[in-house]
Amino acid sequence: MKFYSKVIIPFFYDFSMDSEHINEGRKSILNKVKEEKVLEIGFGTAINLKFYPNNVNHIIGIDSNEGMLKQAEKKISDDRIKVEIIHQSSETLPFDDNSIEAVVSTYTLCSIKNVNLALNEIFRVLKPNGRYYFLEHGLADKPLTQKLQHLLNPIQKVWAVGCNLNRDIKALIENSGLKIIELKNYYMKRDPEVVGFMYEGIAVKEVKSYD
Numbered sequence: 649m650k651f652y653s654k655v656i657i658p659f660f661y662d663f664s665m666d667s668e669h670i671n672e673g674r675k676s677i678l679n680k681v682k683e684e685k686v687l688e689i690g691f692g693t694a695i696n697l698k699f700y701p702n703n704v705n706h707i708i709g710i711d712s713n714e715g716m717l718k719q720a721e722k723k724i725s726d727d728r729i730k731v732e733i734i735h736q737s738s739e740t741l742p743f744d745d746n747s748i749e750a751v752v753s754t755y756t757l758c759s760i761k762n763v764n765l766a767l768n769e770i771f772r773v774l775k776p777n778g779r780y781y782f783l784e785h786g787l788a789d790k791p792l793t794q795k796l797q798h799l800l801n802p803i804q805k806v807w808a809v810g811c812n813l814n815r816d817i818k819a820l821i822e823n824s825g826l827k828i829i830e831l832k833n834y835y836m837k838r839d840p841e842v843v844g845f846m847y848e849g850i851a852v853k854e855v856k857s858y859d
């Protein structure tokens with residue numbers, strides 16, 4: 649299983665996930681990043697790197713699978729963006745409270761084992777008013793598709809290395825304390841509905857005023 653997740657999946661990953669229709673969503677959300685420095689969790693094979701806008705000049709990419717990060721390293725040649733890679737789970741982020749301006753995740757909340765912990769960590773490390781940009785697949789809005797998602801989830805988790813089909817991304821983000829300020833839900837055109845219900849948006853760590 650280790651060989652499958654650390655060698656086979658990383659090697660073939662870009663063939664399925666660096667495709668035109670998937671990249672539409674990547675471009676759409678990453679174009680909105682207005683900060684200079686970004687923490688990307690679930691950095692994977694660095695597919696997003698080419699889609700960051702010009703204002704982004706520093707990315708910290710964190711991922712728990714070193715096989716994915718080895719593939720990512722091959723793409724880090726762009727002088728425009730400084731890229732630091734950290735091999736670690738995002739369930740514990742190695743950063744101080746209130747220290748990060750922006751966090752990005754794409755197709756990652758489905759795979760993190762303790763996703764609540766990871767989202768709490770995003771909340772903790774974000775600066776006040778810091779933004780979390782997300783593009784994630786999850787629980788669909790049609791009851792029949794939801795049923796199928798619940799049914800197929802155990803199989804998906806095995807072959808897709810821990811990927812869950814049925815996570816309610818909106819509820820998970822909101823439970824962490826982050827406030828969603830922008831959200832687009834849609835079905836990916838060419839994908840089966842069970843894997844193609846998307847949550848694309850921005851959440852913010854709101855500053856609470858007590859006066």
Ligand SMILES: C[S@@+](CC[C@H](N)C(=O)[O-])C[C@H]1O[C@@H](n2cnc3c(N)ncnc32)[C@H](O)[C@@H]1O
Pocket residue numbers: 665689690691692693694695696710711712713716736737738739753754755756759760761
């Ligand atoms: C489906 S891939 C997405 C990769 C990339 N974000 C993309 O959009 O192509 C999910 C990624 O999340 C990573 N991942 C899973 N659990 C993680 C964790 N606890 N901490 C950090 N990364 C994790 C996996 O290793 C994998 O690279």
